[in-house]
Amino acid sequence: MTQGVGDLDRSVGYALKQAAMALRVAMEAALRPLALTVSQYSCLEVLGQRPGLSAAELARAVFVTRQSMHALLLGLEERGLLERAATAPQGRALPTQLTDAGREILTEASAIVAAVERRMTAAFDREEVGRFVADLAACAEALNY
Amino acid sequence: MTQGVGDLDRSVGYALKQAAMALRVAMEAALRPLALTVSQYSCLEVLGQRPGLSAAELARAVFVTRQSMHALLLGLEERGLLERAATAPQGRALPTQLTDAGREILTEASAIVAAVERRMTAAFDREEVGRFVADLAACAEALNY
DNA sequence: CAGCGTATGTCAGGATACTGACATGACGCA
DNA sequence: TGCGTCATGTCAGTATCCTGACATACGCTG
Secondary structure, eight states: OOOOOOOGGGOHHHHHHHHHHHHHHHHHHHHGGGTOOHHHHHHHHHHHHSTTOOHHHHHHHHTSOHHHHHHHHHHHHHTTSEEEOSSOSSTTOOOEEEOHHHHHHHHHHHHHHHHHHHHHTTTSOHHHHHHHHHHHHHHHHHHOO | OOOOOOOGGGOHHHHHHHHHHHHHHHHHHHHGGGTOOHHHHHHHHHHHHSTTOOHHHHHHHHTSOHHHHHHHHHHHHHTTSEEEOSSOSSTTOOOEEEOHHHHHHHHHHHHHHHHHHHHHTTTSOHHHHHHHHHHHHHHHHHHOO
16 A cells, blocks of 8 residues: 655655755855855865866766756856866867866865764764765665666 | 865765755656646645644745745645635734645645655665664754754 | 767756845734 | 834745757767
8 A cells, every 4th residue: 555655754755855955054054155055066076076077077976957067167167266178179078177276265165064064963973974874875876766 | 183075975965965866856757747846745745734834834844935935835726726714813824724636636646755755765674764764853953053 | 971869068948946125913011 | 002023925036957959079870
């Protein structure tokens, strides 16, 4: 028999949505002094770990569309935080790289975000955090067949 | 010492965002046949469990603003899924209730969403799900001081 | 070599949620 | 009674993200 969701407080989806929203709000507040949105920070973070990515690759990594990433990159480029190749070395993909200013603000932002994550998981020990992350990854995987 | 986020695959925030996004996408796809958005479903679900709530109370329960909930309710009311008192019994709050059609579609939607949640947590046993939900709630709580 | 499929960058339009603002009604307090 | 505060409903404007579309560039295949 199929049943309904039942009590919201016991719903996995509700809890997941609530936790994700709390994290997003906390990150927005923490990043506001740097004038960075969560999407902008995510873009910088991915770019810091994997320099030379194209806009489309960045979009997939950050879970937004190419179009959103395009607008996002324009803003970050105008602020001098990253630079894009003027011409495509191959195909149409334009490699993107952080500037010195970009790496600098990323260092600050990354520390801020790490602090938020530590606050979120302050009640967990190292092992519990690992299991929690694995569970989250398993959830995402199970939904993306 | 403050450190950065490190490898994204080991970041709690990244995993949480990814799982929440996968769930949202899966729910949107599952609810599309009923022509319900996730926010609309959430509204109906809360209203089914707590009839008579005002728009402002619903907004807080669903984590949207009063204004968003207002527009959302107009759409659901026009579809005949819920009805709002024409005059306020007290104060300005207008109690909202599901119609028969609303309860009917909620039953379907709730089963659909429950199926998505089961798919998401298919690899967990009952105990693991409970712990997982508790962990999520602890994360949300730790961020809302 | 021509054609097809795929990936990318970019432009335009629309949906959704938010912030700001205003009016109204209830309540507490001097 | 009158005033200040708060909660609610509602309107307007804005931001953000999405879908749709088009042109371009590469790779594969007949």
